Amino acid sequence: MFTRRQFLVIVGGTTLSALLGGCAGPQAPKPTPTPTPTPTGAATPTPAKKFVIPALFDLSGPTSGVGVPYSQGAQNCTRWINEKEGGIPGVGQIELVGTDYGYKIPEAVSVYNRYKSQYNPAVIVGWGTGDTEALSKNVAQDKIVYISASYSSHLDDPSKTPYNFYPVASYSDQARAAVMWMKEWWDKEGENRKPRLVCAYDFNSAYARAPIKAVKDLAQSLGFEIGSDQNVGLRATDTSSQVLAMKDFGADFVWFGNTVGSGAVIAKDIKKFDLGAILVMNQWGHDENLIKLAGEAADGVHGATGHYYWGFESEAPGLKTLRKSIEEYGPEEFPASPFIRGWLNVRTAALALKDAYEKFGKITGENVKKAMETWKDKEIENGISPPVTYTPTDHRPTTKALILKIENGKYVMASDGWVEIERKPEWLGW
Amino acid sequence: MVLLEMIVMGLAAGTIYGVMALSFVLIYRVGKIVNIAVGDMVLLGAYLIFAFSGLGLVEDPVINLILGLILASIFGLVIAVGTERFLMRPLYGQSILSLIMMTVALGMILRGATIVKWGTVLRVFPGQHEVFPPIPFTIGPIEIPYVYLWSITGAFLIFGSFLYLFRKTLFGFAMRAVSLDPEAAATHGISIKKIYTYTWMIAYVAAFLAGLVLGAINGITVIVSYLGLARALPAALIGGLDSPGGAMLGGLLLGLIEHTVGTFLNAYIPGIRAIIPYIVLLVVLIVKPYGLFGTVRIERV
Numbered sequence: 122m123f124t125r126r127q128f129l130v131i132v133g134g135t136t137l138s139a140l141l142g143g144c145a146g147p148q149a150p151k152p153t154p155t156p157t158p159t160p161t162g163a164a165t166p167t168p169a170k171k172f173v174i175p176a177l178f179d180l181s182g183p184t185s186g187v188g189v190p191y192s193q194g195a196q197n198c199t200r201w202i203n204e205k206e207g208g209i210p211g212v213g214q215i216e217l218v219g220t221d222y223g224y225k226i227p228e229a230v231s232v233y234n235r236y237k238s239q240y241n242p243a244v245i246v247g248w249g250t251g252d253t254e255a256l257s258k259n260v261a262q263d264k265i266v267y268i269s270a271s272y273s274s275h276l277d278d279p280s281k282t283p284y285n286f287y288p289v290a291s292y293s294d295q296a297r298a299a300v301m302w303m304k305e306w307w308d309k310e311g312e313n314r315k316p317r318l319v320c321a322y323d324f325n326s327a328y329a330r331a332p333i334k335a336v337k338d339l340a341q342s343l344g345f346e347i348g349s350d351q352n353v354g355l356r357a358t359d360t361s362s363q364v365l366a367m368k369d370f371g372a373d374f375v376w377f378g379n380t381v382g383s384g385a386v387i388a389k390d391i392k393k394f395d396l397g398a399i400l401v402m403n404q405w406g407h408d409e410n411l412i413k414l415a416g417e418a419a420d421g422v423h424g425a426t427g428h429y430y431w432g433f434e435s436e437a438p439g440l441k442t443l444r445k446s447i448e449e450y451g452p453e454e455f456p457a458s459p460f461i462r463g464w465l466n467v468r469t470a471a472l473a474l475k476d477a478y479e480k481f482g483k484i485t486g487e488n489v490k491k492a493m494e495t496w497k498d499k500e501i502e503n504g505i506s507p508p509v510t511y512t513p514t515d516h517r518p519t520t521k522a523l524i525l526k527i528e529n530g531k532y533v534m535a536s537d538g539w540v541e542i543e544r545k546p547e548w549l550g551w
Numbered sequence: 552m553v554l555l556e557m558i559v560m561g562l563a564a565g566t567i568y569g570v571m572a573l574s575f576v577l578i579y580r581v582g583k584i585v586n587i588a589v590g591d592m593v594l595l596g597a598y599l600i601f602a603f604s605g606l607g608l609v610e611d612p613v614i615n616l617i618l619g620l621i622l623a624s625i626f627g628l629v630i631a632v633g634t635e636r637f638l639m640r641p642l643y644g645q646s647i648l649s650l651i652m653m654t655v656a657l658g659m660i661l662r663g664a665t666i667v668k669w670g671t672v673l674r675v676f677p678g679q680h681e682v683f684p685p686i687p688f689t690i691g692p693i694e695i696p697y698v699y700l701w702s703i704t705g706a707f708l709i710f711g712s713f714l715y716l717f718r719k720t721l722f723g724f725a726m727r728a729v730s731l732d733p734e735a736a737a738t739h740g741i742s743i744k745k746i747y748t749y750t751w752m753i754a755y756v757a758a759f760l761a762g763l764v765l766g767a768i769n770g771i772t773v774i775v776s777y778l779g780l781a782r783a784l785p786a787a788l789i790g791g792l793d794s795p796g797g798a799m800l801g802g803l804l805l806g807l808i809e810h811t812v813g814t815f816l817n818a819y820i821p822g823i824r825a826i827i828p829y830i831v832l833l834v835v836l837i838v839k840p841y842g843l844f845g846t847v848r849i850e851r852v
Contacts, residue, residue, distance in 0.1 A: 181662075185671035186772045324822050352822030356778050358768045359564060362814030362824050365553060369818065381673060382769040389685050393694055410673045414770045416680035454672070 171216035172209070172484070174199075174470055175236040176246040182224030183355060184249060186381060187405055190456035191270055192219060194463025195246060197446040202471050209471050211478035217246070217467065226252045230259075237263055243477070243486045244268065244470045250328035257282040264486040266473065266493070268466050272404060272427065273331040277516040278550030284490055288469040289427025289462075289506045290522045290542075292328075292403060293335035293551060296376065298522035298540035299401045299425040300339045303374045306399070311373065319348040319367045319398075321387060322378030323355045329378035332403065334551055336376050348372055357383040364390045372398040380405050384422075385414035392418045399423060401524070408457040412530050419527045423535050426523050428465065428506035430458045430532050439503030461505060468502050469509075507539060520544050556693050557810045563699035565806025566706035567764045571783035572790060572798035573710065574757035580793040581730045581750040582639070584650045588658035590779030592755055595630075595661045596762025597771045598669050599623035604677050612678025619676075620763055627755035634755075635748040662776055674771040676763075683767050702764045709757055710799055716753075717795065726750065730793070785828045789835045791845025800844065805831065 176195060179188035199217040208214040218240070222228040229252035236242055242265055247253050250271035257276060260267040261284050268286050269276065274293035276285040290298070300318075307316040318340050322329035337347050348370035351363035357379075364387065367375060375398050377387060384406045391400055400422050402411075407424035409431065415422075429437035434444075443464055447455065476492035477484055498508035509518040520542040526535035542548075571589060578586040603626075604619025638657055642649050676682065683701070687694035717723035728736040729746045737743050758779070765775045782805070790801025805828050813824035841847050 180671055181666055181773060183774055183777065186673035186770070186774075189670055189672045349818075349821050351817075352825060354825050356769065356774050356781070358765065358778060359560070359810070361557065361560060361810065362817040365814060366818045366821075382772065382774055385770065386768065389696065392685065393687050393696070410770065413675045414673065414679075416685045418685035456672075 171214045172212050172474070173216050173218055173240045173242060174244055174246060174467070175240055175242050176217055176219040177222050177229055177232055177248045177252065178219050179224040179248055180221035182222075184224050184380060184405075186410065187408070187457070187459040188224075188248065190458075190460040191248070191463035193452050193456050194443070194460035194465075195219070195467045196463075197443070197450050197460075198464040198467035198471075200450050201442070201446050202467075209475045209478070212474050212484065215471065215474075222248075222252070224249055224252075226255050229256065233259060237265070243484050243489050244473065246466050246470055247271070250331055251326075253285065254327060257285050260284040260486075264490070266470075266486050266489045268470050268473075270462055270466060271328060271331075273328070274335065274517075274548075274551050275331065277518075279494075279514060279516050281550060282516070284486065286469070286473075286493060286511065286516055286518070288465045288501050288509055288518050290519050291517060292332040293548070294517065294520045294542050295404055295425040295427055295522040296332035296336045297339050297542045297548075298536070299376065299423075299524055300336055300343065300345075301540055301542065302524045302536050303340075303399070303401065304343045304345075307373065315344055315346045316373045317346045317348060317371055318374045318376065319351060319370060319372040320376045320378065321351040321353045321360070321363055321367070322376075322403075323383075324350070324352045326355055326379070328405070329355070329403070331378075333376075333378065335548070345374075353377075353379060353383055353387060355379050355383055357386050360387045360390045361394065363387070364394045364396055367398065368394055368396050372396065374398055375400045377402045377406055379403070381408060381411045381414065384411050385419070388415045388422050389418040401425060405459070407525075407527070408459060410457050412527060420529065422527045424525050424527075426525060427519070427521075428461055429504070429523070430461070430525060432532050433534075437504040439505040442503065443505075465501055465506060472499065472501065515544070515546075515549060517544060517549065554811065557814050558807065559693050559695060560699070561807040561810030562803055563695060563703055563806070564810060565786075565803035566699075566799075567702040567761055567802070568782045568786040568805050569799035569802025570702075570706045570709060570757050571761045571779055572786035572802050573713065573795055574754040574761070575783045575787045576790070576792060576795055576798040577750050577754050577757075579787075580795065581726060582650075582747055583647065584639070584654060585647075585792075586754070587651060587654045587780070588661060589754075589758060589783045590776040590781075591658035591661040591665075592758035593762045593765060593779030593783075594773065594776035595665055596623060596627065596755075596759030597766035597775050598665045598674075598762075599626055600759065600763050601674055601676055601766065601771055602669070607677065612681040615678060616676060616682050616763075620759065623759050624756045627759050628752045631751035631755045632748055635744070635751045639747065639751075640744065658776075662773065666773070669771075671773055676767060676771070679767060698764055698767045701767070705760045705764070706799070709760055713753060713757075713795065722749070782828070785832045788832055788842055791842030793846050794842065794844040797842055797844030801842070804843075 178192040179185050203214045220232045222232050233256055244266045247267050247269040250273045253269040253271040266284050272287050272291045274291040276282045277291055320333050353360050353363055402424040412419045434440045473489045473493045477488040480492050481488040494511050494513045496509055496511050500508050507519040507521040521539040524536035525532045575586055575589045578584050600619045600623045603622040604616050608618055609615050638653050642653055683697040687696045725741045726746055729743055733743050765778050786802040786805045787798050790797030808831050809827050813827040817824040
């Protein structure tokens with residue numbers, strides 16, 4: 122028989138091993154590659170070495186639900202470029218070095234400093250709004266191109282943030298497109314009065330706050346009545362008070378600025394209290410997980426986006442490439458649409474490196490920036506997002522956005538194709 | 552009518568806050584340990600229920616989920632033994648700070664293990680929409696989301712069983728004795744180690760039930776762990792850190808105030824609802840520093 126001590130060791134060991142490996146359940150996503158000490162200077166890389174693109178991911182923090190598929194997209198794109206395209210012409214094979222910073226701004230700054238001293242990178246692929254905005258001064262000073270998953274308009278004015286880029290319409294322009302679509306819808310289907318709009322978002326989230334001024338400004342100029350903003354935390358479990366306040370106001374449209382978890386909660390509460398308003402969500406607020414989580418309550422939810430989602434392969438043939446990469450490289454569990462955004466960011470970085478090498482013969486952050494600023498109607502990935510144009514005075518990649526709708530658990534088009542917003546100089550940066 | 556609905560919703564939400572607070576309070580009451588890992592225990596519970604119900608042992612989604620909860624709870628009992636034996640026991644007799652730091656480590660281990668095993672992609676329970684239909688359950692003029700029916704039933708069962716154990720059985724008597732004076736209890740032949748282990752077991756099962764409810768509302772992601780601590784802590788402090796009954800009442804009070812006062816003030820001061828629990832906590836601690844039902848300690852100076 123076992124001694125007491127042996128018994129306890131067996132129980133403890135069994136528990137730990139079962140927890141880490143034995144329980145049933147879908148496979149965890151493949152871990153991000155750990156940083157490897159491959160030195161890559163700012164100078165042109167030698168063919169034997171891989172060109173390092175450092176990346177920041179949220180794989181364990183509050184936005185990890187969308188951060189994981191984003192990182193998978195970024196990794197698949199890297200492998201695809203290396204294995205199917207033989208690397209970047211002139212630059213060679215690339216290596217994406219990712220670090221999980223848990224959506225903590227101080228951690229992002231420390232990871233950035235480590236990347237800077239370890240790799241002296243020309244390009245970094247980043248993540249959230251708070252950390253990207255916080256790092257914008259550093260990257261400008263260090264002359265490192267920073268391609269973020271944050272599409273905040275605060276990052277598209279080169280006079281303030283000269284080294285920040287992203288490849289799809291900004292949150293503000295997506296929101297403006299949503300307001301334009303609301304107005305059009307109201308003129309066709311609404312009553313003979315002013316439409317009423319309420320913004321619901323987390324007041325403490327830089328991402329959620331980013332497009333609010335743009336939404337209200339355009340809505341007001343189009344004759345909307347604007348209700349009081351409603352604070353919905355990113356971790357909300359109940360939004361009845363906010364929905365009731367919207368009902369009192371008689372909202373016809375709700376702009377929702379958070380992520381999927383609280384999005385499912387508000388979608389259910391809007392159905393429960395029979396608000397009767399159209400809920401339109403920000404880019405990261407809606408994806409296939411919203412449908413999984415909210416079920417029937419997701420039906421009728423609208424979402425703004427700067428790129429096509431899964432299911433629109435006939436409009437965006439590039440999505441077939443992404444699907445093929447998933448078949449070949451994983452993940453086993455088909456990822457939600459944030460995967461596409463990760464792919465687009467790495468592809469943008471790769472295109473920028475290629476152009477910088479072709480134009481200047483040497484890869485530096487400054488050359489990459491200059492190369493990107495010559496882009497005019499540059500195709501990123503075969504129709505997944507609109508062509509991109511950057512200039513030295515305007516980093517808005519495009520001003521086109523789609524409005525999608527969830528119908529019977531599937532995404533369908535709500536807008537009549539891309540909604541294009543005028544590229545007004547006075548809208549630059551907000 | 553809205554007020555009535557908010558009262559019912561508040562009490563329903565309060566049951567789950569109460570269950571999480573019970574998990575927190577039990578550990579403090581018996582072992583005098585402030586268990587910072589409670590949120591991560593809730594998170595682990597959500598993932599284990601997801602994993603076990605994912606086995607699909609029976610076809611009916613409701614029974615399948617209940618079976619998942621039961622299997623996860625059994626697994627939780629084993630983890631409780633490991634927690635007490637390997638993490639906590641070596642530190643008994645050390646400073647309170649060491650014990651608190653160990654619960655911080657426990658939280659990190661649990662969260663790390665869930666991330667290693669299941670990743671952080673948002674997940675939902677198998678058959679979620681059959682078990683928790685998005686259209687609420689209607690009783691007369693009141694509509695309650697199905698998930699809160701689970702919360703009320705689960706809280707009733709767990710709290711009822713605990714109260715019975717605590718007040719009517721020899722085990723409960725021993726538990727109370729250990730919480731009052733462990734040394735005296737030991738001299739009367741009560742195994743303190745066993746009582747501590749059983750307490751961790753109950754705490755894990757309560758946390759797992761909360762994991763089921765929170766996972767069904769927000770989806771299963773690491774956010775569940777933040778939610779767990781953010782609600783368990785104020786509910787426990789309001790009720791009194793060493794009062795299991797107070798934990799439940801603290802949870803109910805918190806849910807009630809959040810859904811009534813919070814809802815109506817929110818119309819005038821947008822955003823106030825999010826901080827209402829902490830305002831209530833502040834007021835309670837100013838008026839009654841040991842919480843509404845906590846033991847008042849008078850020390851000779």
